[in-house]
Amino acid sequence: MKTLICPEPGALRLIDRDEPKRGPGDVLLRVRRVGICGTDYHILGGTQPYLSYPRVMGHELGAEIVEAPAGSSLATGTTAVVVPYLSCGQCRACQRGLTNCCRRVSVLGVHQDGGMAEYIAVPAQNVIAAPELTLDQAAMVEFLAIGAHGIRRGAVQAEDRVLVVGAGPIGIAATIFARARGAEVTVMDLRQNRLDFAKRELGATHIVTAGPDTKAQLEAMTEGEFFDVVIDATGHPPSMNAGLFYLGHGGRYVLLSIVPADISFPDPEFHKRETTLIASRNALTDDFAEVMRAMAAGQVPTAALATHRAPMTEGAAAIPVWAKPETGVIKALLEV
Ligand SMILES: [Zn+2]
Ligand SMILES: [Zn+2]
Structure with missing residues (x-):
């Protein structure tokens, strides 16, 4: 499958990779949109601490469900939102429901490979079905959830x-x-x-x-x-x-x-x-749900927020341009 990889700071390359294997508790997703944010520009610029290269970026994902674990309510073909914070489930924060600040949190596209690829396998608890959202909207839920979490914290x-x-x-x-x-x-x-x-x-x-x-x-x-x-x-x-x-x-x-x-x-x-x-760190599933409700109710100007877009195959050229403030980007999306 086509994958956009950051082999070292300052570089982006389109490569071919094997499709991910779905583990027993995972959902296989076909990635359709990837939102680009400050974190990605920092990874590309080499200024993000706690990170090793090569890295596949992409944590703001709008996807389609391909295959879910048996008995899951996640139906094939449904639009999905990904909660990119993989938490351990064991630490005291996780056990108190504070998965956003898990001691061992691993963020897709930051600490481990993310979604700038045609497919990704993600634990089922990190996938939310979003049949009421467009793919663009699904990819914008995560950064909006960070803001919603801050408002909840305040x-x-x-x-x-x-x-x-x-x-x-x-x-x-x-x-x-x-x-x-x-x-x-x-x-x-x-x-x-x-x-x-x-x-x-x-x-x-x-x-x-x-x-x-x-x-x-x-x-x-x-x-x-x-x-x-x-x-x-x-x-x-x-x-x-x-x-x-x-x-x-x-x-x-x-x-x-x-x-x-x-x-x-x-x-x-x-x-x-x-x-x-x-x-305020990351976001909780409740924040994602709040954003999705607001989007479905038309309270989020998603069309105005999505200022720039390009196919993933052109991402290596587009992303460094979007990093420049004079481009006037609010949210740029890769189409996969
Ligand atoms: Zn982000
Ligand atoms: Zn934990």
């Missing part, structure tokens, strides 16, 4: 005043699900085109261009009270440090970004707010 409620910092795909996802809960959402970014998108397509209540007077702007907008929940989706350590100062007293600060750096706050600032500081 316990966002109707009337909460939420600030989303960073309007990349994850910030966009957080905005969608905060709005869906009835929160008032301010989106902040450096890029005017992303802010316009947030206002036009996502129903952001306010948009703010980040700059030297950011804090004063936010202070003026909120009568000096700042925000009940701040969601960081910047991937930028100085912004993550600064986000605490945008938080109101009694607020919750959710870090969706993960960076290879220390994040630090002055304790008097952290303490006087009685800050709740929350990390």
Whole structure:
């Protein structure tokens, strides 16, 4: 089968490989769409820690069920969403249902080979039938679930005043699900085109261009009270440090970004707010279900999000171009 492989940082090559063998608890899937995200650009760029090459990327998958274990309700030919976080089922986090932060989590397309290939075999518990979604939509559930999980972690409620910092795909996802809960959402970014998108397509209540007077702007907008929940989706350590100062007293600060750096706050600032500081990692099956319900209900502008596409056979040329911010990509999809 055709497979797009990253043999070493900076390279992508289309190769032929044997089709995967389905293990007894696995579902064999025919991959039809692969969403490309920041993680993939980092893998290609060689800046993703804990990774060995060669690696087949691809963790945002829209697929068709080919063969499922006997007795499974997963029917051949059905569109499926893949939960790409393979958890051990044994550790304390798994046993408490927190499979998203399993101690031994292995993510398809990151820690082990993923879905930039014609077929993939995946444990049945990681496959969700999605007959109500298109293949494009199925491939977009995962990155949206990351945002939905962050909003769940932040316990966002109707009337909460939420600030989303960073309007990349994850910030966009957080905005969608905060709005869906009835929160008032301010989106902040450096890029005017992303802010316009947030206002036009996502129903952001306010948009703010980040700059030297950011804090004063936010202070003026909120009568000096700042925000009940701040969601960081910047991937930028100085912004993550600064986000605490945008938080109101009694607020919750959710870090969706993960960076290879220390994040630090002055304790008097952290303490006087009685800050709740929350990390958000991956997503749970419930988050995937929430995204799928929202998509089926027409609450997610999936057509506007899918800005770029190419056949997988042209992925080696297309993906490095999509990595450049000036391309204006929000979500690019490979068609397999
Ligand atoms: Zn992703
Ligand atoms: Zn585990």
